[in-house]
Amino acid sequence: MSSVHRCLVLAVAAVLAWLPAAAAGAVDIKQLTTPLGIKVWLVEDKSTPVVALSFSFAGGTASDPAGQAGVTSLMAALLTDGAGTLDAQAFLRRQEEVAVSLGFSASLDRLSGALRVLSANREQGFELLRLALTQPRFDPEMVEQRRAQTISQLNQAEQQPRSVAGRTLMKALFAGHPYAADPEGTREDLNTLTPDLLKRRAAVLLVRSGLLVSAVGDIGEAELAHLLDHAFGDLVVGTVPPLPPEWTPPTAPRTIVVERPVPQSTAVMALPGIARDDPAWYAAVIMNHVLGGGGQQSRLFNEVREKRGLAYGVSSGLRTYKRAALLVLSTASANERVGEAIRIVRAEMARMRTDGVTERELADAKTYLTGALALSLDSSGSIAGLLQSLQVDGLDPEHLTRRAALISAVKLEDVRQIARRLLRDEAMTTVVVGKPVGVVSEPKE
Amino acid sequence: MTLRRRALLGGLAAGAAVSPSVPALAKLLTVGRRPAESFTLANGLQVVVLPSRRAPIVTQVLVYKVGSADETFGHTGVAHFLEHMMFKGTDKVAPGEFSRIVSRNGGRDNAYTTYDSTGYHQTVAPDRLDLVMRMEADRMVNLRIAEKDLVSERQVVLEERRMRTDNVPAALLNEAVNEQLFGRHKPYAMPIIGYADDIRRLSINELTAFYRRFYSPGNAVLIVAGDTTPEVVRKLAQKHYGPIPNRRVEVRRRPAQGGTDLPQRVSRGDARVVEPRWSREWLAPSYRKGDTKHAYALQVLARLFGGSETSRLWRAMVADNKLALSAYAGYSPTSLGLTSFGVGIQPVLTRTVMEIEAAVDFEMKKLVDGGVTADEVERAQNQLLAGAIYAQDSLASGPRIYGAVLSTGGTMAEIDAWPERIAAVTPADVVAAARVVWRDSGAVTALLTPAEGSR
Numbered sequence: 001m002s003s004v005h006r007c008l009v010l011a012v013a014a015v016l017a018w019l020p021a022a023a024a025g026a027v028d029i030k031q032l033t034t035p036l037g038i039k040v041w042l043v044e045d046k047s048t049p050v051v052a053l054s055f056s057f058a059g060g061t062a063s064d065p066a067g068q069a070g071v072t073s074l075m076a077a078l079l080t081d082g083a084g085t086l087d088a089q090a091f092l093r094r095q096e097e098v099a100v101s102l103g104f105s106a107s108l109d110r111l112s113g114a115l116r117v118l119s120a121n122r123e124q125g126f127e128l129l130r131l132a133l134t135q136p137r138f139d140p141e142m143v144e145q146r147r148a149q150t151i152s153q154l155n156q157a158e159q160q161p162r163s164v165a166g167r168t169l170m171k172a173l174f175a176g177h178p179y180a181a182d183p184e185g186t187r188e189d190l191n192t193l194t195p196d197l198l199k200r201r202a203a204v205l206l207v208r209s210g211l212l213v214s215a216v217g218d219i220g221e222a223e224l225a226h227l228l229d230h231a232f233g234d235l236v237v238g239t240v241p242p243l244p245p246e247w248t249p250p251t252a253p254r255t256i257v258v259e260r261p262v263p264q265s266t267a268v269m270a271l272p273g274i275a276r277d278d279p280a281w282y283a284a285v286i287m288n289h290v291l292g293g294g295g296q297q298s299r300l301f302n303e304v305r306e307k308r309g310l311a312y313g314v315s316s317g318l319r320t321y322k323r324a325a326l327l328v329l330s331t332a333s334a335n336e337r338v339g340e341a342i343r344i345v346r347a348e349m350a351r352m353r354t355d356g357v358t359e360r361e362l363a364d365a366k367t368y369l370t371g372a373l374a375l376s377l378d379s380s381g382s383i384a385g386l387l388q389s390l391q392v393d394g395l396d397p398e399h400l401t402r403r404a405a406l407i408s409a410v411k412l413e414d415v416r417q418i419a420r421r422l423l424r425d426e427a428m429t430t431v432v433v434g435k436p437v438g439v440v441s442e443p444k445e
Numbered sequence: 446m447t448l449r450r451r452a453l454l455g456g457l458a459a460g461a462a463v464s465p466s467v468p469a470l471a472k473l474l475t476v477g478r479r480p481a482e483s484f485t486l487a488n489g490l491q492v493v494v495l496p497s498r499r500a501p502i503v504t505q506v507l508v509y510k511v512g513s514a515d516e517t518f519g520h521t522g523v524a525h526f527l528e529h530m531m532f533k534g535t536d537k538v539a540p541g542e543f544s545r546i547v548s549r550n551g552g553r554d555n556a557y558t559t560y561d562s563t564g565y566h567q568t569v570a571p572d573r574l575d576l577v578m579r580m581e582a583d584r585m586v587n588l589r590i591a592e593k594d595l596v597s598e599r600q601v602v603l604e605e606r607r608m609r610t611d612n613v614p615a616a617l618l619n620e621a622v623n624e625q626l627f628g629r630h631k632p633y634a635m636p637i638i639g640y641a642d643d644i645r646r647l648s649i650n651e652l653t654a655f656y657r658r659f660y661s662p663g664n665a666v667l668i669v670a671g672d673t674t675p676e677v678v679r680k681l682a683q684k685h686y687g688p689i690p691n692r693r694v695e696v697r698r699r700p701a702q703g704g705t706d707l708p709q710r711v712s713r714g715d716a717r718v719v720e721p722r723w724s725r726e727w728l729a730p731s732y733r734k735g736d737t738k739h740a741y742a743l744q745v746l747a748r749l750f751g752g753s754e755t756s757r758l759w760r761a762m763v764a765d766n767k768l769a770l771s772a773y774a775g776y777s778p779t780s781l782g783l784t785s786f787g788v789g790i791q792p793v794l795t796r797t798v799m800e801i802e803a804a805v806d807f808e809m810k811k812l813v814d815g816g817v818t819a820d821e822v823e824r825a826q827n828q829l830l831a832g833a834i835y836a837q838d839s840l841a842s843g844p845r846i847y848g849a850v851l852s853t854g855g856t857m858a859e860i861d862a863w864p865e866r867i868a869a870v871t872p873a874d875v876v877a878a879a880r881v882v883w884r885d886s887g888a889v890t891a892l893l894t895p896a897e898g899s900r
Contacts, residue, residue, distance in 0.1 A: 047499050048838040089764065093755050096824060099831030118834060145763065149770050152791070155719045161612060261716050264607035295553065296532075296544035306541050309600025312608055332608055364549035371551015375568050377500035379839035 027383065029397035034225040036233045040213040041387045041397060042224055045380065049119045051217035052380035053129075054388040056112040058210025059241035061183040062322075068197060070185015072205065074146055075198045076104040076111055081142040083131035088142045091128070098124040102132060108179055109322040110392065111205050116381060119218035126227040133206055134234045138195040151187050161266040161332070161433040164258055168431045169268050169328075172256055178244045179324060207238025214387035216380045247324040255430040255442045265338040265434025266330070269345065271427060273318050273325035274418070276393045282406050283414035284318060284327075284422065289365045290357045290415075291348065292316030292329060294372075297364070299348050304331060310341040320393075327422055339438040346425055353423040356416035370404050481847070482675040483857050486682060488691040489663025491851065494678045495670035495843040503574050503671035504840060506566040507581050508848040510666070511659035513639070514560040514632035514782060515697060522639015523655045525558040526602055526647055531565065532556075533594045535587035540594050543580060550576060560633055561781045562852035566844070571672045575681055582685035585660055590649050599644060606638050614715040615722065618893050625709040625889045626726050626785060631700055633782055663691040666851045668844040699782025701735070703728040708885045712892040721894045723801050724789040728887040731780035733854050740778040741866045742878035743786060747776040748825035749817060749875070750808075751788060755824075758788065761808050768796050768804050781853045786882050798892060813879050817872045829867050 030042045061072045080095075080102055082088040095102060098121040104113045117125030157163035167182060174180035211232065215224055249272040274284045285293075292300035292315045304314040314331035329349075333341040357365070377383050390399055432439050482494045513524045534540040547554040552569030554577075567577040610616040620636050627634035638644075667686065669678045707728075729743060730736040751758035751774025762769040769790045776786045792801050836842040850860055 045499065047497065048834075050835065050838045089755060089760070092753070093824075096753065096755060096828055099827065099834070101835075116835065118831065145770075148793070152720055152770050159717045159719055262612045264604065264612050294548065295555075296541070297548040302541065305601055307597065309597035310604070312601055312605035333604060334607060364545075367551050368548045371570055372553070374500055374502050374551075374570065375553055377502070378841055381838075 027377065027386075027400055029387065029400070030221060031397060032221055032225055034229045036229045038208065038211065038213060038225075038228050038232055040215060040224065040228060041391065042214070042219075042221060043216045043383055043387065044218075044220065045216060045383075046218050048380065049218055050380050051115075051117050051119050051122050051125070051215065051219045052384040053115040053213065053215050054112070054381070054384035055114075055211065055213040056110040056388065056392065057205050057207065058110065059205045060109045060111055061106050061181065061185075062108040062178040062244045063241050064178075064181065064185070065201075067189060068185075068193060068201070069181050069189040070150065070183075071189075071193055071197060071201045072106040072111060073184050074143075074150060074190065074193060075138075075201045075205075076106045077146050077150075078138055078142060078198060079104045079113075079132045079136045079202070081146065082137040082139050083128075084135040084137075086131070087137065087139060091131070094124075095128060098128075100125040100128055102128055104132075106183060108183060112388075114381065114384070122219060122223075122227065126231045130231040130234065133231065136199075136202060138198045138202075140195055143193070143195050143198065147190055147193065150184055151190055154182070154184055154187060154190075157184075159260070161260055161262055161264070164260065165266045165268045165330075165431050165433045168256055168258055168433070169270055169429060172254060172429050172431065173250060173270055173326070174247065174324070177247050177323075179247065179321060204238075204241065206235055207240075208232060208235050209238050210240040211235075212388065212391040214384050214391060216384040216387070244323050249324075249427065250429055251427055253426055253428050253430075253442075255432070255439065257436060257439055257441045258431065258433045259435060260433050262434050263335060264332050265335050265432050265436040265439075266332045267338055267342050267345075267430065267432045267436075268328060268330045269342070269428055269430045270329070271327045271422060271424065271429075273320065273327040274422060275325050276320045280414065280418045280421075283410045283418040285369060286362065286365045286407070286410050287352065287357065287415050287419050287422070288316055288318050288327065289369060290361045291352055293318075294368060297368075299352070300329070300331075300345060303348055304341055304344050308340075308344065310337055310344065314341070314345070335435045336437045338432060338434065338436045342430065342432070342439065346428075349423045349425055352419045356412060356419055359412065362410070362412055362415065366407050366410070369407050373400070373403065481843075481857065481860075484675075484679065486662065486687055488687065488689055489661075490682070490686050490689075491666045492678060492682050493666065493668045493847050493851065493857070494673070494675045495668065495847070496674060497671055497840060497843075499672075499840065501570060501672050502568055502840070503571045503669060503673045504566060504568045504844055505574065505577050505581065506564055506668045506670075506844040506848050507585075508562050508564040508666045508668065508852045509660055510561070510664045510694075510697065510852045511563055511655075512559050512561040513635065513637040514699065515659065516632075516635065516639075518630035518635065519643065520647075520651060521635045521643045522602070522647060523651055524563055525638050526598070526644065527652050527655055528556050528558045528563050528565075529598050529602060530590050530595070530652055531584055531588060533591070533598065534589055535583050536589065537583055537587070538580060540591070543584070546580065547577060552577070558637055559849075560637060562848065564848055564852075568671075568840075574669070574673060574677070575685075578681050578685040582689060585662065585665070585686070586689055588656060588660075590652055592649065595649055595652075599647070602638070602644050603641060606641060606644065609638065610636065611641075614713060614718050615893055617715075618711065618713040618891055621711045621713065622724075622726055622889050622891045625704050625707070625711060626728060627783070628700070628702070628704040631703075633699075633780075634704075657692075659694060661692040661694055662686055662689050664694040666848065668847050668851075670843045671840055697781060699734055701783075703783055703887065704889070708888045708890065710890045710892070712894065714894050714896045716896040718893055718895045720791065720794065721798070721892065722789065722791055723798060723890075723892055724787060725805070725888055725890045726785045726787045727882050727884070729776060729784050729786040729882045730778075731782065731784040731853075732778045732850075732859070733780065734782045734784075736881055739874075739878040739881055742870045742874040743776045743882065744778060744829060744867065745822060745825045745870045746875050746878050747774045747786065748828055749821050750774045750812065750879075752825065752828065757812065757821075758805070758808055762790060762801075762804060766804065768793060768801060779849045779853055779855075802890075809879070809883055813876060813883065817875050819872055822870065822872050822875060826867055826870065830864055833864065 101116040311331045316329040319326045554567040556565045758772045762772040
């Protein structure tokens, strides 16, 4: 063991020196503005005959009008269910004929879309995109079908421990705030949605203000600009929907147990997190990586799974929204042992808060996080997704070059400080779904 | 090569005012395919290199030709448990260190077990390929299993089983379906992860015996994809895997028959189910076992019958007759033994199971008696071939395809010929395949419902 180890430490230093440049070099991002003023990032890549487009509009499910919970998600699903003269079957057949994949989905803050097309068929692909954006039909029959499927999914989610845990957590953390609402909506509101309401929602959200676009693949600048103006040009400039109100994080600890007849309980724990533009962001990323991010090297993985066999999966992650940020930890363990798993997770949070991370952990996290950027450049779609996430976070393309320096500048003390700032389990919300032994709701409901 | 591809694409674009023809797509796939190179070391290790310069990363996948179908009843879960224990160290790498070393070198790693194969993979920067090959070769022969690691990992595997199966009513029903379809106590009838009682009993001796029996260079395929060259891979593979002596591994056998008492019906009423599901699985030939000549037509059949929302089944059940919320058909030919062809329906709540079955039977009969059109076969072929072109856009899918085919008795030539073979399927082939597979004597019908009285 030791011989392998020693040579590795040297190797790590070497890899740190060159990886950032290599990863950034692989993504040569051009920033263009089309004649109609649409801003787009492009990575031209002729290695496969494919074009991938990733885009999003400002405004998501958190701004669903009162009494219309679910309208944005349902509208997003229906955009590809018929447009212009093509009904749902004809639209999908057309997609299949020209091998185009086109889909929309809504998150709390944004309405996103992705287009993938063989470069030989790019014109047909962008034409289908134009139709979906500008002439969606919302045929009553398709509205009924998607509504029924959505309600069915809501029903099933109520029996899946992980879904129940996730939903319960968001409801508890964001009580009284729009983020508490299920992005898929509620049965009651879904049942009142009409084609007309869906059309109106599309008209409000599908506007060029706040539109973010990134493209990857076998396409040149001039042609991309032309095709984007064709697809998005008929949309009005409009205005960006107002942001949800500010969020006040919970200040008291809370445990919620939701009973479900399953042998294994799912546990999720959440604390207020850190905003993407906070100067301590990368210190937090490193802290999270050591605690429970990234996989099989984390402290939680080691303590909960490797040493004690308490769970198959245990992890932590930073989540950011337009108006909130969370640190979420999750695991799943037999009903009899989930209490112990939660205790170990909390003990690890406390240890990190008191002692921070070691020099070795800091160095290892830096190497991983620097190298991991290249690991995500696996397909046209994933590169377009990476660009889109930079755009959503308000970063510029040079961030990919700066990122390595920002990571390597993080010091032990920075991680200690952010651990003390974030890992305050006196404000932690815990949700356990199953039949946990020895875990009860506190305060009592 | 690049020029020829460009020219072809130009031709495609011109002809694509309607849609690219199936032969054109098949040609595009063949010509556009990245050059794959394969060679075999003296000890029998087959090596495949799939170069791609897209990103400065390289993926190593080592696939052993052994899976859960090589276990026996009463001793299930060994292949998967061993996959877990392969991370528990050798003389040179401490328990749990393997993944930590990959991570601190900027990489990611994991592993998987299927019925027929067990794979270990890492994605790293190109100059770390030497390191991960050294470690992967090391654990091919030098695995050390300590009692204390076995004890804690047993709990991990049981938690994995709870998460994937015991907490999931559909997965529990699926175990019952496979027992009937493939015949109790036979390969493919038993779950990959194993039965909980077997996992509880598994000993170090069993794991070690399984490891010695199957983990050998001549019983493995090494696939390296990404930013590297065949020359580099050949040199590194020779250096790390080359010195490992081959051991004779017995030829794996799979039964020619499945369940003997078919057709069967299985059902599960479960308090955790809110909406019913109906499905039917038929024993089906794979690339390797049974009436293998139908394996390509069955892929086209699955696609046109229930592969998308324009398929026959979806249109009949969901779009036109409003009997169901969703409908699908599925078939995977990559198996050393027999495989299955499946159809699944999520009924509208007001419809009865009898109505659903009658409607599915009607659609099947219509296809078998009335045939399929050249147009719908061509559209299905188009979708399959386009899917394969998109697969080439992802670094992960090449190793996955090569690993699955080469570990189940397939060849490089077969992978190369796939586009032409799919393109060659005729409407008559599709109907003939449907007739062979859609037989009562090979079917298990499954019903998942809410628990009695819970609604």
